[in-house]
Amino acid sequence: xxxxxxxxxxxxxxxxxAIVGERYAIxxxxxxxxxxxxxxxxxxxxxxxxxxxxxxxxxxxxxRLASETHTPIxxxxxxxxxxxxxxxxxxxxxxxxSLSRLNRIREIDVQSNTVTVEAGVILQALQExxxxxDRLFPLSLASxxxxxxxxxxxxxxxxxxVLAYGNARExxxxxxxxxxxxxxxxxxxxxxxDNTGYDLKNLFVGAEGTLGVITAAVxxxxxxxxxxxxxxxxxxxxxxxxxxxxxxxxxxxxxLTAFELIARRPYDFTVRHAAGVVRPLAGDFPWYVLMEVSxxxxxxxxxxxxxxxxxxxxxxxxxxxxxxAASLAQREAFWNFRxxxxxxxxxxxxxxxHDISVPVSSIPAFIEKGAEAVRSVSPDARVVCFGxxxxxxxxxxxxxxxxxxxxxxxxLYKPMNKAVHDVVRSxxxxxxxxxxxxxxxxxxxxxxxxxxxxxxxxxxKAAFDPAGIMNPGKVV
Amino acid sequence: xxxxxxxxxxxxxxxxxAIVGERYAIxxxxxxxxxxxxxxxxxxxxxxxxxxxxxxxxxxxxxRLASETHTPIxxxxxxxxxxxxxxxxxxxxxxxxSLSRLNRIREIDVQSNTVTVEAGVILQALQExxxxxDRLFPLSLASxxxxxxxxxxxxxxxxxxVLAYGNARExxxxxxxxxxxxxxxxxxxxxxxDNTGYDLKNLFVGAEGTLGVITAAVxxxxxxxxxxxxxxxxxxxxxxxxxxxxxxxxxxxxxLTAFELIARRPYDFTVRHAAGVVRPLAGDFPWYVLMEVSxxxxxxxxxxxxxxxxxxxxxxxxxxxxxxAASLAQREAFWNFRxxxxxxxxxxxxxxxHDISVPVSSIPAFIEKGAEAVRSVSPDARVVCFGxxxxxxxxxxxxxxxxxxxxxxxxLYKPMNKAVHDVVRSxxxxxxxxxxxxxxxxxxxxxxxxxxxxxxxxxxKAAFDPAGIMNPGKVV
Numbered sequence: 001x002x003x004x005x006x007x008x009x010x011x012x013x014x015x016x017x018a019i020v021g022e023r024y025a026i027x028x029x030x031x032x033x034x035x036x037x038x039x040x041x042x043x044x045x046x047x048x049x050x051x052x053x054x055x056x057x058x059x060x061x062x063x064r065l066a067s068e069t070h071t072p073i074x075x076x077x078x079x080x081x082x083x084x085x086x087x088x089x090x091x092x093x094x095x096x097x098s099l100s101r102l103n104r105i106r107e108i109d110v111q112s113n114t115v116t117v118e119a120g121v122i123l124q125a126l127q128e129x130x131x132x133x134d135r136l137f138p139l140s141l142a143s144x145x146x147x148x149x150x151x152x153x154x155x156x157x158x159x160x161x162v163l164a165y166g167n168a169r170e171x172x173x174x175x176x177x178x179x180x181x182x183x184x185x186x187x188x189x190x191x192x193x194d195n196t197g198y199d200l201k202n203l204f205v206g207a208e209g210t211l212g213v214i215t216a217a218v219x220x221x222x223x224x225x226x227x228x229x230x231x232x233x234x235x236x237x238x239x240x241x242x243x244x245x246x247x248x249x250x251x252x253x254x255x256l257t258a259f260e261l262i263a264r265r266p267y268d269f270t271v272r273h274a275a276g277v278v279r280p281l282a283g284d285f286p287w288y289v290l291m292e293v294s295x296x297x298x299x300x301x302x303x304x305x306x307x308x309x310x311x312x313x314x315x316x317x318x319x320x321x322x323x324x325a326a327s328l329a330q331r332e333a334f335w336n337f338r339x340x341x342x343x344x345x346x347x348x349x350x351x352x353x354h355d356i357s358v359p360v361s362s363i364p365a366f367i368e369k370g371a372e373a374v375r376s377v378s379p380d381a382r383v384v385c386f387g388x389x390x391x392x393x394x395x396x397x398x399x400x401x402x403x404x405x406x407x408x409x410x411x412l413y414k415p416m417n418k419a420v421h422d423v424v425r426s427x428x429x430x431x432x433x434x435x436x437x438x439x440x441x442x443x444x445x446x447x448x449x450x451x452x453x454x455x456x457x458x459x460x461k462a463a464f465d466p467a468g469i470m471n472p473g474k475v476v
Numbered sequence: 477x478x479x480x481x482x483x484x485x486x487x488x489x490x491x492x493x494a495i496v497g498e499r500y501a502i503x504x505x506x507x508x509x510x511x512x513x514x515x516x517x518x519x520x521x522x523x524x525x526x527x528x529x530x531x532x533x534x535x536x537x538x539x540r541l542a543s544e545t546h547t548p549i550x551x552x553x554x555x556x557x558x559x560x561x562x563x564x565x566x567x568x569x570x571x572x573x574s575l576s577r578l579n580r581i582r583e584i585d586v587q588s589n590t591v592t593v594e595a596g597v598i599l600q601a602l603q604e605x606x607x608x609x610d611r612l613f614p615l616s617l618a619s620x621x622x623x624x625x626x627x628x629x630x631x632x633x634x635x636x637x638v639l640a641y642g643n644a645r646e647x648x649x650x651x652x653x654x655x656x657x658x659x660x661x662x663x664x665x666x667x668x669x670d671n672t673g674y675d676l677k678n679l680f681v682g683a684e685g686t687l688g689v690i691t692a693a694v695x696x697x698x699x700x701x702x703x704x705x706x707x708x709x710x711x712x713x714x715x716x717x718x719x720x721x722x723x724x725x726x727x728x729x730x731x732l733t734a735f736e737l738i739a740r741r742p743y744d745f746t747v748r749h750a751a752g753v754v755r756p757l758a759g760d761f762p763w764y765v766l767m768e769v770s771x772x773x774x775x776x777x778x779x780x781x782x783x784x785x786x787x788x789x790x791x792x793x794x795x796x797x798x799x800x801a802a803s804l805a806q807r808e809a810f811w812n813f814r815x816x817x818x819x820x821x822x823x824x825x826x827x828x829x830h831d832i833s834v835p836v837s838s839i840p841a842f843i844e845k846g847a848e849a850v851r852s853v854s855p856d857a858r859v860v861c862f863g864x865x866x867x868x869x870x871x872x873x874x875x876x877x878x879x880x881x882x883x884x885x886x887x888l889y890k891p892m893n894k895a896v897h898d899v900v901r902s903x904x905x906x907x908x909x910x911x912x913x914x915x916x917x918x919x920x921x922x923x924x925x926x927x928x929x930x931x932x933x934x935x936x937k938a939a940f941d942p943a944g945i946m947n948p949g950k951v952v
Contacts (some may be wrong), residue, residue, distance in 0.1 A: 013693035111722060112868070121610075156671050160695035167669065170646070185928045190835035192867045193643065195682060196921055197913055197935045197951055202678040206671060223726045246587060250699045253772035254640075254730035296729035297781060303600050305773060359666035361587035391668045392588070430670035437673055445672055452661045457674045459939035464932070476672055 008048045008093055008211070012069055013225055015049055018096065019061045035076060035096050036087060039143075043084035046092035047074070054101045056176065056215045062097060063213065064182030072469050073097050073180075075209035077119055077148035081155055083354075083438030085208040085474050086324045094472075095315035097105060099150045102215055108133045113221040114173060114190045119150025119214050126219075135221040138165035140341060150214050156206035158434030160338075163390040164257040165222065167434070169205045174218040177204050177211075180465045190218050203460065208436055209471040211464040225294035227302025228257070231310055234285030234321040237313065238364035241289050243318045245360070245390060248291060248309050255305065257365040258292035259390035261363070266341045266384045273344040280334055285320050289389070290338050341386050345399060350406035351384065352416045354396040356424045363389055366427055373419040374398055378412055393433040396420060419443070437475045446476065484524045484569055488545055491500050492527055492571065495537045496902035500528040500577065503671070509628060511552060511572050512563060515619075519560035519915055530577045532652065532660060532691045538573060539689065542656030548945050549573050549656075551685035553595055553624035557631055558831075559914030561684040561950050570948075575626045576901045578691055584609045589697040590649060592809060595626025595690050602695075611697040614641035618815060626874050632682035634910030639740045639866040640733040640770070641698065643683045643910070650694040653680050653687075656941045666694050679936065680789060684912055685947040687940040701770035704733070704779025706807045707786055708759030710797040714840035717765050719794045721836070724767060730779065734768035735866035737839070742817045742860045749820040756810055761796050764768075765865070766814050817862050826882035827860065828892045830872040833909035839865055842903050849895040850874055854888055869909040893920070913951045922952065 017025030026032055027049055035044045053059045066073045072094040076086040088094035102118040105126065109115070110133055113405075117126055123144040130137035138161035141147060147157070153175070157168045165171065171452050174189040187201055202211055235241050248256045264286050271279055281288070293309070295302035303324070310322045325331035345351055358366045367385060374381050380401035387394035398416055400409035421431045425448065437445050446454055457476040493501030501928050503525055512521045542549045548570040564570035578594040585591070586609055590663055593602055599620040604938040606613035614637035617623060623633070629651070633644045641647065650665040663677055672805065680688055693945045711717050717737050724732045740762050747755055757764070769785070771778035779800070786798040801807035821827055834842045843861060856877035863870035874892060876885035897907045901924065912922050922930055933952040940946075 043802050109835065109837050111718060112835040113725070114835065156675075158669055158671075162669065169675070179928070182926055184927060185932065187929065189904050189906070190868075191833050191904075191906050192639065192836070193833045193864075193869045193909040193911070194911045195634075195908045195910055196917075196925065197682075197907055197929065198687075198936050199632075199645070199675075199678040199682055200929065200932050200936075202675040203936075206673075206675055209819065211674075214852055223729055225729075242587060249589070251772050253699055253701075255772075296731075297784070301777075308773070357667050359585065359588040359590065360668070361585050381750045388669075392666075393669045423643050428665050428667075430665070430667050430672055432671045433667070433669040434671055436671045441672075442803075449672065450662060452655070452659055453663065453673065456661065456676050456940070460676075460936070463935035463939040 008071060008095065011453065012071065013049050015065060016062060019058055019065065020051050020053050024052040024054065026052070035079065035098065038082070038084055038087050039080055039084060043087045045088035045094070046090050047088045047094055048092060050096040050098055051334045052098045052101050054447050058180065059097070059178045059213055059215055060182045060184055063180060066095070066409060066469050067181050067467060070467060071095055072470060072472050074471050075099060075154070075195065075213045076123065077151035078143065078146045080143035080147040081151060081438060082435045083440040085155065085436055085438030085471070086151065089473050095476060097213065099215065100148065105129050105308040109190060110135060111329060112190050115129050115221055116188060116216065116218050117149050118216045119148060121149050123147050123149065123152060130221050134224060136220065136224045137221055139168060139171060143159050149217060151155050151206050153214050153217055154207060154209050155190060155436045158388070160258050160260070160388065162388060163259055164254050165455050168200060171220050172201065172205055172217050173220060175204055175214055176216040178213040178215055180212065180467060180470045185212065187300060188218050208438060210461060210475050216367065223296055225296055225302070227295040227299035228292060229302045229306035229324055230334045231306055231322050231324045232280035232334050233310065233319050234281050234283060235287045236285070236291060237287060238367045239449060240318055241389060242289055242361070242364055244289060244313050247318065251309050252293050252305055256390070257293050257294040258290065260290040260338055261387060261389035262288040262290065262338070262341065263385040265382060266345060266386045269344040269348055269384070270337055270340045273347040274340045277337060277340065279338055281321055281323060283321055291425055292333055345384050345397060349400045349404065350409050351397050351399045352410070352413055354417070354420050356429055356433045357391065357393040357397055357435050358424060358427040358429035360390070360392040362427040363392060366423060368462045370396060370420055371422045373423045374416065377419045378409065378418045380404065381409070439474060442475065484547060484571065488547065489525050491541060492525060492538060495541065496527050496529050496534055500530065502526040502528070511555065511574065514560055514563050515556055516558060519563045521564035521570070523564045523570055523572045524568060526572040526574055528574045528577050532654065535573070535654045535689055535691055536658045536660055539595055539656060541655050541798040542571070542945050543657050543943060546943060546945060548948050551575060551630070551689045553627035554598065554619065554622045556619035556623040557627060557914060557945045559916040561631065561912055561914030561947070562627065565949050573689065575691065576624065581605050582692065585666060586611060588666050590694050591697055592664060592692065592694050593625050594692045595624060597625050598627060599623050599625065606697050610700060612700045613695065613697055615644060615647060625693060627692055629681050629690050630683060630685050634864070634869065636734050636736070638863065638864060639735055640730050645678060647696050647788045648677065648681055648693050649696060651677050651680050651690055652692040654689040654691055656688065656943060656946045661688065663796060664692060664694050684951050686937060686951050687946060688853055696862050699772055699777070701772055703771040703775035704765065704768065705778045705782035705800055705826050706768045706810045707782055707798050707800045708756035708810050709765040709767060709786065709795050710757050710759060711763045711765060711795050712761070713763060714843045716794055717763055717865060718837070718840055720765060720789050723789055723794065727785050728769050728781055731769050731771055732866070733770040734766065736766040737863060737865035738764040738766065738814070738817065739861040741858060742821060742862045745820040745824055746813055746816045750816045753813055753816065754809060756813055757797055757799060759797055761849050766810060803827045811943060821860050821873060825876045825880065826885050827873050827875045828886070828889055830893070831909050831911045832872055832905055832907060833867065833869040834900060834903040834905035836866070836868040838903040839868065842899060845899045846896055849899045850892070853895045854885065856880065857885070915950060918951065
C-alpha cells in the first residue's frame with residue numbers, strides 16, 4: 001500500500017487531536033522539533049503532529065483512525081534510540097505517537113517478583129520503584145534517566161546487566177500491544193511458563209514499533225544482592241581476558257554480574273579527558289577488565305568470591321594486576337570510568353562506530369582480524385575497543401587518525417563499516433548486538449542477511465500490518 | 477487449502493522413499509505402528525509412510541516434494557510429547573518425518589558455553605556430552621532417556637531445571653529450520669545478543685512443528701555446580717511454602733535450582749505404592765517441598781546456603797521440619813521420590829490431569845479455589861497436587877474417588893477440565909504451562925484464548941505455511 005499518497009490535512013489533524021484533547025496534540029513546529037531528531041543527530045524527520053495519548057484506549061482510537069485513513073504512525077517513547085527507529089521520515093506525512101504519558105507503574109507483585117509497567121515509564125523510575133520494594137530491576141543503560149520501557153522493549157535493550165539477567169526480552173513476561181487496526185492484544189501475564197501457542201510476545205519485543213504499539217508490559221524483578229564487588233583488572237591480551245572470563249564464570253556462575261573489556265586506548269582517553277577521574281590501576285596494561293560479582297548470601301560472600309577469582313587468576317598468571325573497589329565510592333568511580341568511555345572518545349575527533357557481537361570464544365580472533373580490516377581502510381585510524389565481553393558484544397569504534405581530519409575520515413564510513421562487518425559476519429556475528437536496525441542499518445541488513453530471514457520477516461510484517469502504517473521504513 | 481483431497485498413492489510413496497533410500501522409508505504397518513501412538517495412548521493416528529532422513533538436505537528435499545504434492549507432514553522426534561502434537565491424524569494421508577537419525581552433536585564450544593546439536597539427539601545423550609566437557613546442560617525431564625532435542629524445542633520443554641536455567645526456549649541461542657517449501661533457514665548462531673530484526677527463532681521454538689522442521693539448534697551450556705544440596709521440607713500450608721520460596725529466592729537467587737511443591741496425598745501415594753521408597757521425613761505434614769540449591773563456589777558453600785535458608789525458616793516457624801540429603805544416594809532418593817509421583821498416582825485409579833500455571837503469588841489461592849472447583853464436579857474426587865512451584869506451574873491432577881469407578885470418573889473429563897481451567901483463567905494463568913497444545917488442548921485454546929491471540933497465531937501460520945502442509949490440525 002502506498003501510504004505516501006495520503007497527506008495529512010488539517011481536518012485529519014483535528015480528528016486525531018480530538019482523541020487526545022488539544023493540550024496533548026502538538027502541532028507547533030517549535031514544540032515538535034525535539035521529537036524529530038535523535039541523540040546523535042544522524043536522523044532528522046518531519047511531522048505535522050505529535051499525539052500524546054493518556055490511556056491505552058486513546059492509543060487504540062488513534063490506531064483505528066490511522067488505519068482508516070492510512071496514516072503512518074511512528075511510536076516514540078524516550079527518544080534515546082541510536083538507529084533512528086523512533087524518528088519519522090522526511091515526508092512530513094508521518095504522525096508521532098508519544099507514549100510518555102502512559103507512565104504508571106500498575107502493580108508490583110513482590111511474591112511473584114513482577115512489575116506491571118506502562119510504556120512511558122522512565123527506566124530509572126522503574127529501577128527506583130523496584131528498589132523501594134526491596135527488589136532489583138536489572139536493566140541498566142547509559143540513557144536510563146530518560147529512556148522509557150516501551151522503547152527498551154521495542155529495541156530489546158541490552159546494557160551492562162545482560163550477562164546475569166538477560167536483555168529486555170528475557171526480562172519481559174507479558175505485553176499489552178495496540179495493533180495497527182487499533183485492536184488491543186492483552187497478554188499481560190505474570191507467568192514464568194506458558195506453552196499455549198506461538199510466542200507472539202517475542203515478536204513485538206525488538207520489532208521497533210513496526211508490528212504494533214507496546215503500551216504496557218509485565219517485567220521480572222529480582223532479589224537485591226546483599227553484596228556486590230567491582231574490580232578493575234589489568235591484562236596482557238584479549239586471550240587473557242577470555243581465560244579470566246572462563247575462571248569467573250566457572251566459580252561465580254550467575255553471580256558474575258558484569259564483565260566489561262576495555263582496551264588501553266579508550267582507557268587512556270578517559271584518563272586524559274575525563275574531569276576528576278582517578279586511574280583505577282597504578283600500572284599501564286594493554287587491556288583491562290571491569291568485573292562485578294554479586295551475592296544474595298552476604299556482602300562478605302561477594303568479597304570472598306571476588307578475591308577467590310582474582311587471587312587464582314593472579315597466581316596462575318592469567319592477569320597482571322587487579323584492584324577490588326574498597327568502598328562504595330570507589331565502586332561507583334570504577335563504573336563511572338567505564339561509562340565515560342564513549343564520551344571521552346568524542347574529544348579525540350570523529351569516529352565510526354560498530355555495535356557488534358560474536359561468539360564469546362571468538363572475541364580475541366575478532367579483535368585481531370578487526371584491526372587488520374580497519375588498517376586496510378585507514379592505516380592510521382585508531383581502534384577504540386570496549387564492551388560487554390561476557391555477552392560477546394563489543395562497541396568496536398574507530399577514531400580518526402590522531403592528526404587526521406574529521407570530514408575526510410567520516411567519508412570512509414561505508415568502507416569502514418563494510419570492512420568491520422565483513423569480519424563480524426565471518427565469525428557468525430551480529431552487526432547490531434544491542435542497538436537495533438531502525439533506519440541506520442536497514443539497507444545493510446537487507447543486503448547482507450540471509451534472503452530467507454528477510455523474506456520471513458517481511459511475511460511477519462505483512463501479516464501484522466498489511467496496510468504498512470506501523471512505523472514504515474524501519475527494520476525491513 | 478484442502479490437503480485431504482490429495483491421497484498418497486504408491487508412486488508418491490516411492491518418490492518420497494527415493495529421497496531417504498529404501499532402508500529409511502518405513503512402509504510396513506507393523507514397523508510404522510510405534511510412530512502412530514503417543515505415550516499416554518490418547519491419540520492414535522494412521523500413516524502410509526515414515527521417512528527417516530539422514531541429513532538436512534534430505535529433510536529439505538522431503539519438504540520440497542511435500543510442498544509440490546500438497547502432502548501433509550508430521551515431524552516427530554522422540555515421540556514422548558503428551559498432547560498428541562507428534563502423532564498423525566486418522567486419515568492416513570499424513571506422512572511422518574522422523575528426525576531421529578539427525579543425531580550428531582556438531583560442536584561443543586566450552587569457551588562460549590554452547591553446543592550445536594541436531595534435532596534427533598536424545599536429551600540424556602546431550603546431558604552426558606555436556607558432562608564429559610565439564611559443562612551442565614540443565615534441561616531435565618522424566619522422559620530424558622528417549623525424548624529428543626527437536627521435540628524439546630518444538631514443545632518448549634520445561635521440567636525441573638526451569639527455575640534457575642529457563643525452559644528450552646531460554647536455553648536456545650539459534651536454530652536451523654527447514655521451511656514447508658524445503659528452504660533452509662540457517663540461524664545457527666552462538667550469539668548472546670543479536671538485535672537484527674524480528675525474533676524468528678522464538679516463533680519456531682514452541683510451534684510444535686507447525687511452522688517448519690527444526691533440524692538443529694545452538695543450545696547454552698553452563699558451568700557444572702561444585703556443590704548441590706537437596707532438602708525435603710515439611711510445611712503446614714501452601715502459604716508457608718510461598719514464604720519459604722521467598723526466603724530461598726532472597727538468599728540463593730539463581731542458585732535456587734529447584735523448588736517442588738508436593739501435597740500430602742501424592743506423598744502418601746508414593747510412600748504406599750513405590751517399591752523400596754524411604755519416607756524422606758519421619759513425621760507427616762500437610763505439604764512438602766523438595767528444594768535444591770547449587771553453588772559454583774564449593775560443595776561447602778552449597779551446604780552452608782541450604783542450612784542458612786532452612787535454619788532461618790525453622791527458627792521463624794515458616795516450616796515444620798526439614799532434612800538435607802546426607803549423601804549422594806539420599807539426594808538421588810529424594811529426587812527419585814519426586815519423580816515417582818506421577819507413577820504412583822496411577823495405582824489409585826483413573827485421573828484427570830491439568831498442567832497449569834498461575835503467578836507464583838497466586839499458588840495458595842489457586843489451590844484453595846481449585847479444590848472448590850473440583851468438589852463442585854465430583855465431591856469425593858481426590859486432588860493430587862504437586863509441581864514446579866517456583867515456576868508457578870502445578871501438575872494439578874484429580875484422581876477418582878477412592879471407592880469410585882474409573883469409567884464413570886473419566887466421563888467427567890470435560891466438566892472437570894473446564895472447572896479447573898476456569899479457576900486458572902481467573903488468576904490470569906495458563907492451561908498448558910509446559911506440555912503444549914497439540915491435539916489435546918487445541919479446541920479449548922481456540923475457544924477460550926483471546927480471539928485476537930488466535931487471530932495473530934493464524935496469521936503467523938498462514939504466513940509461514942500458506943499451503944497448510946506443516947503438521948496440520950495441531951495448535952491453531
